[in-house]
Every structure is written in structure tokens, then in C-alpha cells.
Amino acid sequence: MEDLIREIERYTIEIMENKRLRDESHDSGHAFRVRKNALDIAPNGIDRITLEICCLFHDLGRAHIDKETPHAQLSVQYALPLLEHLKVSNIDIILNAIGRHSFLNADDDDIYTIVLKDADRLDALGVMGTYRILQSHHTQEEVIKDFKKVLEFIDMLRTPNSKKLALPKQMFSELFLMKFLKERSP
Numbered sequence: 001m002e003d004l005i006r007e008i009e010r011y012t013i014e015i016m017e018n019k020r021l022r023d024e025s026h027d028s029g030h031a032f033r034v035r036k037n038a039l040d041i042a043p044n045g046i047d048r049i050t051l052e053i054c055c056l057f058h059d060l061g062r063a064h065i066d067k068e069t070p071h072a073q074l075s076v077q078y079a080l081p082l083l084e085h086l087k088v089s090n091i092d093i094i095l096n097a098i099g100r101h102s103f104l105n106a107d108d109d110d111i112y113t114i115v116l117k118d119a120d121r122l123d124a125l126g127v128m129g130t131y132r133i134l135q136s137h138h139t140q141e142e143v144i145k146d147f148k149k150v151l152e153f154i155d156m157l158r159t160p161n162s163k164k165l166a167l168p169k170q171m172f173s174e175l176f177l178m179k180f181l182k183e184r185s186p
């Protein structure tokens with residue numbers, strides 16, 4: 001299983017660090033942080049290998065030239081042949097979570113989808129979340145809009161541990177936004 005995860009990590013880096021298409025806020029570092037968050041918040045009984053794969057592959061579609069198709073759908077298209085090639089178990093569960101990860105919460109989200117969405121949202125908050133927002137926008141208005149959007153993520157978290165992890169990150173993001181608004185117009 002260790003070998004399988006190393007292979008998944010290798011593909012994640014290879015695809016997401018593609019020089020031409022690299023997106024700093026959705027690089028392999030983001031995928032690795034989402035995995036860590038997910039493992040930290042995962043409830044008992046979840047298959048951790050399946051969860052790791054969901055996280056590592058969830059944004060493969062960001063490293064794609066096609067801007068018309070939703071990236072979650074592209075991630076599924078990228079992931080499927082790799083998962084089949086590696087003879088991974090629970091492919092349906094993994095593709096379902098990846099395909100749903102960027103959409104609003106749904107009542108029929110399974111536990112892998114719920115944990116992936118929470119883990120992904122956690123990386124939009126706190127120091128790294130702030131860095132990701134700042135480096136992906138060109139105007140102050142875009143930055144402010146994005147901060148307000150990610151601060152709404154707090155109410156979308158569904159696992160008990162994600163709410164605990166989110167609190168200090170939320171405080172950092174709120175403080176940054178408050179000071180940003182105050183200091184930009186003296």
C-alpha cells in the first residue's frame with residue numbers, strides 16, 4: 001500500500017507541477033495539504049488509503065488547458081486511467097468524491113466526499129489560504145471578494161474535527177481581512 005501511495009504522489013507531482021499549466025494555488029502542495037487535513041479530520045471506519053487517493057487526485061483537472069469544463073470533471077477524466085492502471089480498489093468511491101468536490105454540499109454526499117470537501121475548504125483558510133488568495137488575484141476587490149467567500153466555508157464544514165481545525169485558521173483570515181480593509185484606505 002505504501003508503494004501505491006508513492007505512485008499516486010508521483011503522478012500528482014508530475015501532473016500538477018507541469019510548468020506550462022502550473023497553478024500556484026492548486027499545485028501539488030495544495031493536494032498534499034488537503035490530504036493531511038483529511039487524515040486529521042477523518043472519522044473512524046473510513047478507508048484511509050481511499051481517502052488519500054481522493055485528496056491527492058482531486059484537483060488534477062486544474063492542470064488542464066480546457067477552461068470550459070468544470071475542473072472536478074476534468075480531474076475525474078485524468079484520474080480514471082491512472083487508477084485503472086494502478087489497479088486501485090474503490091475506484092467508484094474515489095471518482096464520485098473527486099467529481100463532487102467543487103460543488104455545494106449535497107444531502108447524498110458520502111463520507112469520502114464530505115471529508116474531501118471539508119479538507120479542501122480548510123486549505124482556503126489561515127496562512128496558506130491567505131497566501132493562495134493573494135497570489136491568485138490581481139486586484140484588491142478580487143482579493144476582498146474571495147476572502148468573504150472563503151469565510152463562508154466555515155458554515156459548510158460537516159465533520160466535527162474540521163470545525164475545530166478551522167477555528168484558528170478562520171481567526172487569522174478574519175483578522176487579515178479586517179486589517180486589509182482598514183489599512184488600505186487610511
Ligand SMILES: [Fe+2]
Nearest residue numbers: 058059101102
Ligand atoms: Fe478543486
Ligand SMILES: [Fe+2]
Nearest residue numbers: 030058059120
Ligand atoms: Fe482543491
